[in-house]
Amino acid sequence: AQTVTQSQPEMSVQEAETVTLSCTYDTSESDYYLFWYKQPPSRQMILVIRQEAYKQQNATENRFSVNFQKAAKSFSLKISDSQLGDAAMYFCAYRWETSGSRLTFGEGTQLTVNP
């Protein structure tokens, strides 16, 4: 079964600095998608970035980028120039390409941004 592990329950960063959140996963599939979701105190799930496994190029969305290491099954999120609004719980998720494209989530990393 596919599993997703986030080994950092909590992280903190100074405003304007860079922080990296870690995620590892386990799968026997060769084609899949990986996602990072942000969950602020409002509880709304917000998609931050996605990575297609067959693409070697790392995805980037403005200040957010990923380091995707397929062989190592690692998918970390880098947040550059951190802002107070980045403070939230961040979830890494694996999408099954069979079984209705359902998501398996990690346990989450609580990010604090210090002014």
Add this chain to the structure above:
Amino acid sequence: NAGVTQTPKFHILKIGQSMTLQCTQDMNHNYMYWYRQDPGMGLKLIYYSVGAGITDKGEVPNGYNVSRSTTEDFPLRLELAAPSQTSVYFCASASSGGKRGEQFFGPGTRLTVL
């Protein structure tokens, strides 16, 4: 275009009671999902549906039932509520797999069973 809507937002249920959480999407998505999120944890899949009349179990289906009679609606039924079902419940929908398969989430329902 409201996206994914869930009702109620909050509810307190007594042990042994039953209730239905409602979920509706107006994006004409074929795929719909129910997740639960326990405090400080990630989301776990309860049930999902790939189209009207088709449902399947996820990781934690015990104590729940679903039906999908229309594309728009995917209600979640709790039978004989137990304290272990205290959680936040999220409904989500997606058009399909592939690049367009992004899941859109509702705002969640906070359920307490006492």
